[in-house]
Structure formats: structure tokens, C-alpha cells
Amino acid sequence: MPADLEKVELGPSEPPTERDSAARASGCAPSNDLPPWELIQIGWEGSNDRASCQSDRESASHSRSWYDSSPTGRNSHRGTSSGLEQLADARSKLAEAERALCDEWGFCKTLRERHDLDVEKLEKLEAELTSERERRISAEADRASEWRKRYSAEESHLLDKRKLEKLEADMATAEAGLAAESEKRLWAEKCLEANKKKILALQADLASERAQRISAEMSRDLERKKLENLEADLDMELAKRLSAEEQLSRLREQRPSACHGAFWQYEQDGHWYAFTPEGSEQMNRAYLAYIHDAQSCRSETIVAGGVARVVDFEQMTQQHAKTMKLRNIRLWTGVPAHWESDPAVLLTQGGYVASLYVEVTDSKILEWVEYILRHTGHASDKSSDCSRMENAKVVSVHRIENFRLWHRYQARLAAMREDHAKYNVSVQGTSLDLDGRHGAMSQSQSALDCGVPLASDVDEKILLHGTSWENADAIVMDGFDHRTCNRAMYGEGVYFAGAACKSHQYTCSAHTGKACKCKQERTLIIARVALGDAFVASQTRQGTRRPPNRTAATGTHHSVVVNPGPISGHHNPTQVHQEFVIFDREQAYPSFVVQYEDSRMDVPCATEDNWYMIQGMQALEDLSWLEGEKVPVAKPLGVFIAGDLTAFGSRNQFNLYRKLWETREDESSNKNNKLPIWPGLGNHDYANNIEGCMTLLEEPTWVPYAMNGCAQRMLTYIRAAVAKCGGETVVKNFGGYVDHYHKDSAAYTVRYGRIRFVHLHNYPTFRRSQLTGMSSTIGFLKDEVAEANRTEDYLVLVMHDMGQHFSPAEHDSQVERYDYFSELVEFSRTLAVFAGHLHPTGGMKTGTVRDSRPRTHASLFNVWREEIPIIRNWASSEQRFVVTQWNVARCYWRFGSVSAPGKDSATAWFSPENEEQQRVFTIPSCTIDENYSWTEPTKEPDAAVLSFAAPRNAVIAIALLPLLLVL
Structure with missing residues (x-):
């Protein structure tokens, strides 16, 4: 600007x-x-x-x-002129x-x-x-x-x-x-x-x-021969001195032969003499009364030949009424010396006596039986049966002690001898093993005679008879029965063989005449058979009911023998196996019953059998009781296993048992048990395994126990199941109702309300020092008896062996320990005993608990003065199990045998019409409560479950494998 x-x-x-x-x-x-x-x-x-x-x-x-x-504006400058x-x-x-x-x-x-x-x-x-x-x-x-x-x-x-x-x-x-x-x-x-x-x-x-024993036996034999020679010399001297009448009298007074049954004898000057028939009959009646009531009938006055004598059956003496001379007496039964049953048992022997079956533990006999099974096939026989028999495995062998059958058989032998003498028949012995390649039957004849030499004068042989277990049990009870035979090739008689693979063809319950395909244990009878004067057949004899005549007016042959070779009338031109046929049921005696199996089929057979058992338990609610009140079977609460979880306690068998019976969520309910289980040990689990386990085949854990590792494993398994291991249940479905247990013996009690199930394993007095920390279960039983008396509970005893190795028989090595058992159980609150061991025998066939103390096989009574029933449980191989149902509110309990389903059959009752297989019992000292209602128990042992019955009962089912519990 x-x-x-x-x-x-x-x-x-x-x-x-x-x-x-x-x-x-x-x-x-x-x-x-x-x-x-x-x-x-x-x-x-x-x-x-x-x-x-x-x-x-x-x-x-x-x-x-x-x-x-x-x-x-104008006014603002108006005054200025120069503006x-x-x-x-x-x-x-x-x-x-x-x-x-x-x-x-x-x-x-x-x-x-x-x-x-x-x-x-x-x-x-x-x-x-x-x-x-x-x-x-x-x-x-x-x-x-x-x-x-x-x-x-x-x-x-x-x-x-x-x-x-x-x-x-x-x-x-x-x-x-x-x-x-x-x-x-x-x-x-x-x-x-x-x-x-x-x-x-x-x-x-x-x-x-053994060498020393053989030497000693040879020395004894020499001494025996010397004595026999001396006795012969004495007899000859006596015969010279006596007249013919005196000789006949003396012969009548000598010891009777085995074919004459039971005899009463008295001792005089070191020799035994028979009672007169009159006195013997009176003695039998008095002795039977003594067996029934030992206290009141201990002594009896017998009058025979005008002379009165007082007999004391407890001391087995008789005293002259006047002279007061005292003599020893005895009952001579005439049975083989090796029989274990005492005379009292034999005189009262019936279908309910367990001593019909005596388990064989002699290793020599077992070896011979297995040798026969594996080596009695035809040399050229390539059939599947004979090749399978090369792997046969013996499961059990039982000797048969049937007093009635034995004397019938001996009487038949005497009749055959009389027939030979009457018609002057000379018996030619029959050769065996004509269809074999090893000579097994010929070699085993003396080994299986059980100390009673075979009678060559009637051509007595050891032969084989294959059948089902049902038929075998009937044969043991009543003998062979030729009347059941029909459409047979060589006549309607009883057939025997010398080759095990031939007998094997007849071991199914449903006989088809061919090799059976059922996968289970097979049954074979080893019999004493008197062939006598045998007829050798060269052609078939269909429809005939007796042997052919010898010649005119000379009687008939005693049997028919068919040897291998050409045969006329047969659909095959050549007979392969040697067969023997008798037409008199008393001409054979069943010496042994053998249970065997093919070892190659062991695992699959056992697995399939157990599957069917499991399926049968699942179908129980579809059944209704046929005895007593006709109500449906209630829902099962659990399974008791009364021993024999395995065949030998080996690792593979033990693992298979656990796979089947312990709950596995990933397994089908048809192949795996889903119910609570309470397992027990039997002789196959640990008693038979002492010093017998193959250590090298076991896990390192059991190596320090050497040959006892298998048995120790089974004992440890039960201990861990009951007491738990580290606070955890070892068995997933082990029941949660264990009231008491004892670590050393592994015994335990499962309590449902007022019922105490006491598991005693093999038997109460069983123990073995080879097993670490083991004790018997008898002390635990004593405590449980006292506890039941205190709480007024009812006792049910569960054990494996009742009457076999643990027997009231006087000769039994356990009898003194059984005495203590009798003392504990007598007048206790015991309602029943559930046992196993006799695999093919189930139900109430073996009667009641016996008292060993009087040595008379008397019944043992509980506190209500009632006999205590023994319920036998079936083995899984028999495809049956026992169901027991308890109703305390209605004051009764019952049991029944059940047949497991099969490929073509459903779950069903087994022989329900027979009270040995289905029966109802009253619970004593019990008040009926009509207003009671059932409450499912919890798994806590202290749960408030004071009874286990209801109008819709609870079920405890029991079987050998398994023992199913239905309350």
C-alpha cells in the first residue's frame, strides 16, 4: 500500500x-x-x-x-468547507x-x-x-x-x-x-x-x-505162595481126617463167593463163618433199623437155631445170652475189595447215593483209558471218526460201584458156568484187536479189571460201549437194556466194540448211526462183558432177539461176535470193526464211565456250549414254573458258579472264561454274560493243578510259582474279585452284595435280604501248602453259621465237591474233617447245599446232606429238624443249568433244571415232572407277608434290602457253569 x-x-x-x-x-x-x-x-x-x-x-x-x-452522513461534514x-x-x-x-x-x-x-x-x-x-x-x-x-x-x-x-x-x-x-x-x-x-x-x-516196592511185592508174593501151599497142605490134611458129610458141612460154613450178595459172618478161632439163613435175615432187618436210628436200635436180640444172642451193631459184636461168650461179627458184601463204599452204604444204595460214581485218580488207569481212545482204530480205517480219536482227551473217569448190578452180573456168570457144565461146553476165548493196529484192548484187559481178574471160563472181556450221557446214567443205575435196540444188523441186543472210534459213532443223544457232529463232551462206557460160548456170525441177523442154538437140545450160545471181513447181507461187503452182541442185560457190568473230548475242538466246543448257556439264561423269563404255583420265572439277579471255571487253570482257558462270563460292552448279549456273577473254584481250577502247570507257557508273573502258577493264578483271581484290587473291581460284573469275605481262603458271602449264600469253593476243608497264603474255608463257615444265628438269616451253602473227595464215608481220608463240618452244619439255619463236581449229574439226584459221625450214613438235620437237600449243578457240556427262586415273603423256595437252547431247540425245562429236577420247598420259621413289594437292590452291601421275594419273585439261578441265581 x-x-x-x-x-x-x-x-x-x-x-x-x-x-x-x-x-x-x-x-x-x-x-x-x-x-x-x-x-x-x-x-x-x-x-x-x-x-x-x-x-x-x-x-x-x-x-x-x-x-x-x-x-x-451529510450532517457529519456539513460544518467543514473544505470537506x-x-x-x-x-x-x-x-x-x-x-x-x-x-x-x-x-x-x-x-x-x-x-x-x-x-x-x-x-x-x-x-x-x-x-x-x-x-x-x-x-x-x-x-x-x-x-x-x-x-x-x-x-x-x-x-x-x-x-x-x-x-x-x-x-x-x-x-x-x-x-x-x-x-x-x-x-x-x-x-x-x-x-x-x-x-x-x-x-x-x-x-x-x-518202585523197584523196592516191586521187590517187596515179589517177596510178599513168595510168602503168599508159601502160605497158600501151607493152607493147601492143611486143607488136604483136614480133608483126609473129615468124613464126606463133615467136608460138606465145612464147605457151607466157609466164606461165600462174591456172587452171593451180602452175608453176615461171625469170627471163630481166627476164621469167619456164615450165619444161618434164619439168623442172616434177622440181622439184615435189625441192621437196616440201626442205620435209620443208630441211638435206639444199636443192639438187638437175634434168635436162630433156638439160641439167643445179643448183637451190638456199633461194636460189631454178638454175645451169647447164657454163656456170655463174645464174638466179632461183620457184614460181607461180596463186592470187589477196591470198592470204596462201606457195607452200610451198599445195603441202602439207591438212585440218590452219590457213591455210584467214584472218580478215578489213579494215573495208570487214566493213561490206559486215553491209550485205548487214541489207539483202537482199524489199520485201514480212514474215516473222520478214527482220525479224530487220535486227538481224544480224557476229561474224567468214574468207577461204578453199583451193589445191585454187580450181584446180578455175578449171578449171571454163575448161571453161565452151570450152563457150560450142563451141556459140557468148552469155551474158546475170543481174540481181540482183530480190527486194531496197536493191540490196545488186549494189553489193557488186566489193567482195567480193578483187582478182580477176568473170568476166562466164561470168556469175560473188557469192551467199549458208546452212548449219550443220558443213556449212560440210566445204564449206571439199572444196567444195560437190550430192549431199547431195534433194526440192528446182528440182532436186537446190546452192542460192544473193541475200537473206540466205532463206539464214538454212538455218543450223541440223537443217534443217527453215523459220526455225530454235536460239539460237546462224549461219553464212553468201559464194561466187563461175559461172552461165554460165543457164536461167530458170517451173515447179518436182523430181527433176532437171542443168540442162535448150538445144536439140537444143547442150549443156545451166550453172545454173537462179528469179526472184520466178508459178511453176507451187509450193505457193505466187508465188516470193518469187530463187534460183540449180548442178549441178556445182566451179562455185562458198567465198570467205568469215561467223559472225553477231541482236543482240537476243545475251545470251539466249550465256547459254543457256553454261548447256548448264556442264551438260555436270557430266555428264563419266557418259562413258567410247572410245580407249585404256576407263575413265570422272575428276572434273574445273578449267576453263581460252583467251581470248575476252567479245565486246568491254564492261561488260554482262563482268558476264554473271562471273555464269556465277565461283562464286555463290545460283545453281543448272546455271546457274553451280562448278569452279575459270583465265581468259585473247583478241583479243575486248582486242586488238580498242584505241581502240574506248564510254567514256560504262562506269563512272567506266575513264573516264580513254578509248576503251581496256574493254581495260584486262579486263587489270586478270586481274592482280587472279592476284595477288589487297588480299590477297583477286577471282575466288571462281580455282584455288589458281598457281606463278608476271608482273604486267605477266598471264601465270601453274598447276602440278599435274609438269605446268605456262603461260597466255600472246592470244599470246606480243602487246602494245599503249595499255594501261597491259602487256608481252608471251614473257619469262615463257622463264622457264617454264628452270624446267621445272630441275625436269624437263612444259610445256603455253595461248594464244588460234596460227597466225592469230601465224603461222610468211613473209609474216606477226609472223614474226620467231615465230622467237624457235620458238627457245624447240624442244627444250623442251613436250607440247602448247592454243589457241582459230578459234571453230568444235576438236580437232586444225590439226596440230602449226610452225618459222618455215627459212621452209618445217617441224615444230617438243620435247626428245624429237616433234612438238608443237595442240589447238583450241571456242567456246561451237558447244556443244562439249575435255576433257584426264593420268596421269603411267601415262605417258599424252589429249583428247576433248565435245558439250554440249541441250533434247533428253544430254552425249556428238563424233566419237570421228576421231583429230582423241579421241586418246591417251604421256608421254615417264616411268616407270609401278602403286602410285601419287591425293591430292586442297589450295589451297596448295606442297602436296606431285607427280603428278596415278592409276588413277582426275584430269581437266583444256579448251575455248575454257571450257577444262575434267580430271586
Whole structure:
């Protein structure tokens, strides 16, 4: 702006406005010397072009006109004479100022544009700076990421290093463990070697002892022969001295032969003489009364031949009523000397007496039986049966002691001898093994005669008879029955064979005449057969019912023998096996019953049998009881197993048992038991395994127990199941109702309400020092009897062997221990005993518990003066099990035998019409509660379950494998 313009005074100045301040701040504001309205009209709004300046001048001119015409404006300069001149001059200056101002404005515009350019540059620089900053940030992020990756890699490297160090440490530990294991194995091998040396030493000792025994027996034989010679000399001397009548009298008084049954004898001068028939009959009646009531009928007066004598059956003496002379007496039964049954048992023997079956433990007999099974096939026979028999495995052998059958058989032998004498028949012995390649039957004849030599005068032989178990049991009870035979090739008689593979064809319950395909244990009878005067057949004899005649008026042959070779009338031109046929049922005696199986089919057979048992238990609720109240069987609560979980306690058998009977969620309910189980041990689990386990086939855990490892495993299994292991249940479905248990014996009690099921395993007095920490269960039984008396509970005893190795018989080695058992159980609150052991025998066939103390086989009574029934449980191979149902609210309990389903059969009762297989018992000292309702028990042992019966009963089913419990 020009300097002279700044000196012009236009009038009083006004204070600057906010707009003026804003204009100055922009750098283009004019001086404050101009009037405010001029400033307003000129418009310092910040216009930058010249057009804006021109417009502003026009506005200023207009403002001056307004100013001149305004009274206020005119009056403000009216008093000054030179005002107009000054105004004009000011206007001139103003115009110059305006031009100068416009120029200045142009400069401002230039500055503004430069400023804008600077702003743009600044913005561009800021953008570049921002970009650079973002690039730097990105670079820093990349560096940070790279650093993190590097850090992660270093950390991973460090972890890998640590893992490597840990692996090295683990490898060092493993190497140390392997070294320790190697040391253990070396120790085990040393133990094994030491055991082998011990075994060899024992074998040497046994061989030496056997040689000594043989020498002693030879010496005794020599002495016996000397005595026999002396006796013969004495007899000859006596015969010379006595008349013929005296000789006949003496012969009548001598010891009777075995075929005459039971005889009473008295002792005189060291010899035994028979009672007269009159006296013997009276003695039998009195003795039977004594057996029934030993206290009241101990003595009896016998009058025979006009002489009275007082007999004391406890002391087995008789005393002359007048002279008071005392003599010993005895009952001579005429049975083989090796029989275990005492005379009292034999005289009262019936279908319920367990001693019909006596288990054979003699290793020699067992070896001979297995040898016969495996080596009596035809030399050219390639059938599947004979090839299978090469793998036959003996499961059990029982000797038969049937008093009635034995005397019938002996009487038949006597009749055959009389027939031979009558017709002057000379018996030619029959050759055996004509169809064999090993001579097994010929070699085994004397080995299986059980101390009673075979009678050659009637051509007595040891022969084989294959059948089902049902038929075998009937034969043991009542003998062979030729009347059941029909459409047979050589007559309607009883058939025997000399080859086991021939007999094997007839071992199914449903006989088809061909090899059976049923997968279960087979039954074979080894019999004494009197062939007598045998007829050798050369052709078939279908429809005949007796042997052919010898010749006219000379009687008939006693049997028919068919030898291998050409045969007329047979559908095969050649007879393969040697067969023997008798037509008199008393001409054969069943000496042994053999249970055997094919070892190659052992596992699949056992598995399939158990599957069917499990399926049968699942179908129990479909059955209704046929005895007593006809109500459906209630839902089963559990399964008791009364021993013999396995055949030998080996690892494979033990694992298979667990797979089948312990609950496995991934297994089908048709192939795996889902019910609670309470297992027990039998003789096959641990009694038979003492010093008999193949240690090298077992896990390292059991190696230190050497040849007792299998038995120790089974005992440990039960202990762990009952007491738990580390607080955890070892058996997943082991019942949760165990009330008491004893660690050493592994005995335990399962309590349902007022019923106490006491599991005593093999039998109460069984123990073996070879098993670590083992004790018998008799002490536990004593405590449970006392506890039941205190709580007024009912007792049910569960054990494996009742009446076999644990027997009340006087000759039994356990009889004194059985005495203690009798003392404990007598007058106790015991309702029943459930047992097993006799695999093919089930139900109530073996009667009641016997008292051993009077040595008379008397019944044992509980506190209610009732006999205690023994319920036998079937083996799984028999495809049956026992169900028992208890109803305390209604005061009764019952049991029934159930047949498991098969491929073509459903679950059904077994012989329900027979009270030995289904029966109802009353619970004594019990009050009926019609308002009682059943509550499912919890798994807590202290659960408030005070009874287990209801109108809809609960069920405890019991079987040998298994013992199913239905309450």
C-alpha cells in the first residue's frame, strides 16, 4: 500500500471487528484507517481476482452515494468547507489505493497459489512420509515376524533337544529294565533247571522206590505162595481126617463167593463163618433199623437155631445170652475189595447215593483209558471218526460201584458156568484187536479189571460201549437194556466194540448211526462183558432177539461176535470193526464211565456250549414254573458258579472264561454274560493243578510259582474279585452284595435280604501248602453259621465237591474233617447245599446232606429238624443249568433244571415232572407277608434290602457253569 494513503484521515475510526481480524490473519487485510462500511463494502472476504476488486469498487461507490444521501452522513461534514475537496481528493487517493490494493491482491494470490502449492507439496510429502512410515512399519512387522519365526524355531529346537534328552533317558531306563528282565529270565531259567534236576531226582527216587516196592511185592508174593501151599497142605490134611458129610458141612460154613450178595459172618478161632439163613435175615432187618436210628436200635436180640444172642451193631459184636461168650461179627458184601463204599452204604444204595460214581485218580488207569481212545482204530480205517480219536482227551473217569448190578452180573456168570457144565461146553476165548493196529484192548484187559481178574471160563472181556450221557446214567443205575435196540444188523441186543472210534459213532443223544457232529463232551462206557460160548456170525441177523442154538437140545450160545471181513447181507461187503452182541442185560457190568473230548475242538466246543448257556439264561423269563404255583420265572439277579471255571487253570482257558462270563460292552448279549456273577473254584481250577502247570507257557508273573502258577493264578483271581484290587473291581460284573469275605481262603458271602449264600469253593476243608497264603474255608463257615444265628438269616451253602473227595464215608481220608463240618452244619439255619463236581449229574439226584459221625450214613438235620437237600449243578457240556427262586415273603423256595437252547431247540425245562429236577420247598420259621413289594437292590452291601421275594419273585439261578441265581 502507498505510504501517503496511510496519512489520510477519513474520520473517526471504529474498533476492528472479528471479520477484520480474520482478514488480517489471511495476510490480505487493508488498513484500519478506512471507515468500517468502506471496509465492508470493499469486501475483504478474501477474493483473489481483479473482477472481485472491480465489484468491490462499485459497491464502495454505491456506499458513498448512500452516504451522501444519508442525513447522518451529510450532517457529519456539513460544518467543514473544505470537506468536499478533501473528499474528492480522498476518493482519488482511494482509487489509487484500490489499484494498488488490487495489485497487492494479485501478489497475495500469487502467494496464495504458492502457499497452495506448498500445501500440496506438504501434503504430498506427508503422504510420502505416511507411505514411508507404513513401509517402515511393514518392514518392522516383517522383521518382527521373522524374529518370531526364528524364536519359534529356536524354541522348537530346544524342545526337540529336551525330547531327545528324555528319549535317551527312557532308553537308558528301558535298557536297565531289559537288563533286569534278563536277570529275571536267567533266574527263572536257573529255577527251571533246578526244578528239572529236582524232578529228575524225584523220578530217580520214585524209580528206586518202585523197584523196592516191586521187590517187596515179589517177596510178599513168595510168602503168599508159601502160605497158600501151607493152607493147601492143611486143607488136604483136614480133608483126609473129615468124613464126606463133615467136608460138606465145612464147605457151607466157609466164606461165600462174591456172587452171593451180602452175608453176615461171625469170627471163630481166627476164621469167619456164615450165619444161618434164619439168623442172616434177622440181622439184615435189625441192621437196616440201626442205620435209620443208630441211638435206639444199636443192639438187638437175634434168635436162630433156638439160641439167643445179643448183637451190638456199633461194636460189631454178638454175645451169647447164657454163656456170655463174645464174638466179632461183620457184614460181607461180596463186592470187589477196591470198592470204596462201606457195607452200610451198599445195603441202602439207591438212585440218590452219590457213591455210584467214584472218580478215578489213579494215573495208570487214566493213561490206559486215553491209550485205548487214541489207539483202537482199524489199520485201514480212514474215516473222520478214527482220525479224530487220535486227538481224544480224557476229561474224567468214574468207577461204578453199583451193589445191585454187580450181584446180578455175578449171578449171571454163575448161571453161565452151570450152563457150560450142563451141556459140557468148552469155551474158546475170543481174540481181540482183530480190527486194531496197536493191540490196545488186549494189553489193557488186566489193567482195567480193578483187582478182580477176568473170568476166562466164561470168556469175560473188557469192551467199549458208546452212548449219550443220558443213556449212560440210566445204564449206571439199572444196567444195560437190550430192549431199547431195534433194526440192528446182528440182532436186537446190546452192542460192544473193541475200537473206540466205532463206539464214538454212538455218543450223541440223537443217534443217527453215523459220526455225530454235536460239539460237546462224549461219553464212553468201559464194561466187563461175559461172552461165554460165543457164536461167530458170517451173515447179518436182523430181527433176532437171542443168540442162535448150538445144536439140537444143547442150549443156545451166550453172545454173537462179528469179526472184520466178508459178511453176507451187509450193505457193505466187508465188516470193518469187530463187534460183540449180548442178549441178556445182566451179562455185562458198567465198570467205568469215561467223559472225553477231541482236543482240537476243545475251545470251539466249550465256547459254543457256553454261548447256548448264556442264551438260555436270557430266555428264563419266557418259562413258567410247572410245580407249585404256576407263575413265570422272575428276572434273574445273578449267576453263581460252583467251581470248575476252567479245565486246568491254564492261561488260554482262563482268558476264554473271562471273555464269556465277565461283562464286555463290545460283545453281543448272546455271546457274553451280562448278569452279575459270583465265581468259585473247583478241583479243575486248582486242586488238580498242584505241581502240574506248564510254567514256560504262562506269563512272567506266575513264573516264580513254578509248576503251581496256574493254581495260584486262579486263587489270586478270586481274592482280587472279592476284595477288589487297588480299590477297583477286577471282575466288571462281580455282584455288589458281598457281606463278608476271608482273604486267605477266598471264601465270601453274598447276602440278599435274609438269605446268605456262603461260597466255600472246592470244599470246606480243602487246602494245599503249595499255594501261597491259602487256608481252608471251614473257619469262615463257622463264622457264617454264628452270624446267621445272630441275625436269624437263612444259610445256603455253595461248594464244588460234596460227597466225592469230601465224603461222610468211613473209609474216606477226609472223614474226620467231615465230622467237624457235620458238627457245624447240624442244627444250623442251613436250607440247602448247592454243589457241582459230578459234571453230568444235576438236580437232586444225590439226596440230602449226610452225618459222618455215627459212621452209618445217617441224615444230617438243620435247626428245624429237616433234612438238608443237595442240589447238583450241571456242567456246561451237558447244556443244562439249575435255576433257584426264593420268596421269603411267601415262605417258599424252589429249583428247576433248565435245558439250554440249541441250533434247533428253544430254552425249556428238563424233566419237570421228576421231583429230582423241579421241586418246591417251604421256608421254615417264616411268616407270609401278602403286602410285601419287591425293591430292586442297589450295589451297596448295606442297602436296606431285607427280603428278596415278592409276588413277582426275584430269581437266583444256579448251575455248575454257571450257577444262575434267580430271586
